[in-house]
Amino acid sequence: MTPPILGSLSTFPTEILILILFPLDPRDLVLLSRTCRRMHDLVYEIGWPQYLASNPRPSQSLTSARRSWSPVKAVRYDTLTDRAWQRAEFVARPLSRTWAAKEQSTLAISPSRLIVAAGTVLYSYSFHASTAGQPIISWEGNISLNETHVRGRNITSIAFIEDGGQDQTLLVAYQEQLVERIILIPPAQGSDAPLSFSRTPLAAFPRGDYIESFSTNGSHVLSLSSNGTARLSLHNALDNCDPLSQIDLAERSWKSHLSVSSSTPYAAFGSTGKKPLTVHFISPDDGLSPTPSLVLHTEKSTPDSLSSSAVYGLSQAPLSSPWGASPQILASGWFDGKVRIYDIRCPSSHHSVLTGEDTSAPLLRPVLCLNDRWSTEPIYSVACGGGSGAHVAAGTARHSVVSFWDVRNPRGGWSVHAPGNDRSPVFSVLLEGSRLFGATEMRPFVYDFGPDATVDMFPSIAAGPRANREGLKHKPGVLSYRVSKYRHAGSGLGDEFN
Template sequence: MLTLSSLPVDVVILIFESLGIREFVALSMTCHDMYTIVSEYGWSSYLRYNPRPANSLTKARNQWPPRVRARYDIITDSTWDHGEFIARPLSRIWNGKLQPILASSQTRLIVSAGSNLYSYAFGTDTSFTASPPIISEGALSLLNNPDRPRNITALSFIDDGDLDETLDVGFQDGALERIKLIPSKSEDGSPILSCIRSRIDPMPNGDFVESLSSESNIILALSSNGYARLSSNGSGSPNSEKSIHAPSSIIELNTRSWVSHLCLQASTPYAAFGTASTTPLNVHALTDGGQLSPQPLAILHTQKTAGLTPDNFPSSAVYGLSSGPLNAPWGSSPQIIVSGWFDGQVRCYDLRSSSRVSLASATDSTTQSGPAPLRPVLSLADRWSYEPIYSVSCGGGSAAHIAAGTARHSVVSFWDVRSPKKGWSVHAPGNDPSPVYSIILESSRFFGATQSRPFVYDFGPGVSLDTYPHMPQVRGVDNLKHKKGSNRATYHVLRYDHNSSGLCNEN
């Protein structure tokens, strides 16, 4: 009698491609031979077809056996489904009201606030049961003159050969620098963070950089007045005090600009720009020569009404951009763009779509410039909030979630794109009266930052008091409360469902 375990291994591996987690568990319980085959090939196959990207877990997952990785993902997906998570601030409250920015690599999380950088290293767990720790590496001031404030306006890791130590940093005074981090320890073991700094050519007219994005060795810088510069990082990470000059391509958007998104994985590589204008979200192709096309490849619009002309588009703004979630009804594609808008909507666009807004016929052909605007394939909103969306990111449970940081009350909204009507929102620990300026959504962790501090929601298993940096609480200042009945690993936050009465529940 022919059995599954008697088939050639390559045939069994092909069968594994169509199986889910329940089937793998059932097969591994049938007999010793099948348990061995599933352990050796099945869990790896499951992970390959169900990716869960997470920079903060990469080092630990590389050490975990496939079965441990799959178990972690399954538990995480379940806690997302039930809305269960640990809420933790990552630092004491900052002085003043700052506009922080987050950037992460597979080695560390960087938080910029004012003129300071705060570094958090991603650790590993050898027991395979505890959540991988996040460890403070210290703070670094980039202030040149104490009498002249120098706030950081843009931040991005750049390719430095997998060292994950190099960032490009933009400042409000128009300066651009390349920073190589040097973490170390003092004699008593406390962390010390220093750096090597190199100047980068500034943007035209002294504009400050509002947004930086990087992929592979390509860096996209967007200034506040609409200069977009594409350059290559041919020189690698800096090792001395020197200026860095790289061939670049610059186009002018001629409008107040907020955010950029670089995608080199699409069939036609592109850069997307969020601005404040009548066409606030445009996509520009990258030519074969590595130049930015001055004319948009696509205009991503908000309206569903026909009869528009290029002269009567409503004015709006886009503040947040992200690639789409990997597990979505439209598939995993770099052609998906998720955007956060001033009107409180999160809109998802598929550049492969043919659904476009109809432009009214114009008697003068010169009034019709550029392609017809592309309609969103999905629009999301919190029915209880009309606040602008300041930041967006994708990932989460089953790699199917979108997160959005709003403009007030430190509220973050979440949606599962497989059932978008069941969204929910939650206030950050401490309930700061602030926007959530910057966010990063991974498989099990969500990082965010308000004007007062960075914070994390952790949906993964094994979170303890030692997972995140110790947080001394100052009564009457931090406004933090431990969750009732908890092991003090989590703090009290308020959350509510979008389809509920709007009343907040304790998490």
């Protein structure tokens, strides 16, 4: 016999039931689906898709796999992934053996592949789904962009640009001031042919300057040079020497972040100096503001006492942060080892900083400051996402350490050394719902928090003559490589998760 309350609930109009389903978590949806046939059908047709839409987990590497999943399978994956994040449980895997030389590496990702740039080489890893729907990372190949008798060919920045969904077109900048458009040509399925490419030179920066950072958003590309020249262009007009707008920051610059989809389009720049993090609004008519619209600084800064520092990493803050999913929430990695988060929607108008002749900008202090009390190493890279869409990841300058924080519980942070535990910086990190991709000066790596992982999901790492000297600790038959991790609130000695 159906309990009276459920009997009356099942008689409600569908429109009312949909509203009732909206705030329910996965456990409640499962229980409700077991009460009667109508509730079962409603949960599977409306409840699970509605839950996924309300709790996004952006994951480029899972795009192909998620297309094959039912809504309930996707919710199961996300729920188990969130639990793994809470316990700091993951599979740690290097994506390759150690490179022949130490390189300043960088990453770019699309729904189809991960690109690792190191030295003059692009390494490509493709994403696809197995017949059982597992998200697979496969070695696709590498291409050398070196040219005979050309010095300074080291890659400084890469970024995917729109190409109709092919995910094969990259911008590549070199230390020799050259910029190229690289189009990857993957081999046909089942073919033994190597990965190939075509290249097109693009308009370069002035002599003696090179691009340090690309940032893309939609059809727009923001290029930032080492000397502080910033150019905003359309991706299909990069071979034109006249960008949409260009400004000069006049500072040693490191990182850019572009957001043209926010209610107030803006570009953020990380540099070295007394104003190491500035925001420049973008207007439809004039492009980038030539002077800072906002100056973002430390917790105790005042207009009269701006200490010199540097910002190396920038990212939109986690979607599930206390301040909402706005693209105007910015996470930044600083020289002093802290990650600072800013809400640029609410400038403190009573504090301002002189930014040029007769011009001033509001001075913003962070809404949240994150740090590992056991480390004062600079933060070289920042990314956001992770479990429940609420995590911040930061790559540090030494010992291949990646630090994690849940912005809902910032004191519960923890850190982990990359496979190999070498002394390298973590130059680049990319954070998805269930995976973190990182790159040191030695190799790329992945942490996978997803459920049901198997060895077939990752590129195989062939044993080589240098294997024992690479620092990789791995027991035969064990999926995860051994890594050291520690809680920020603990002793800092590691092995505190048991």
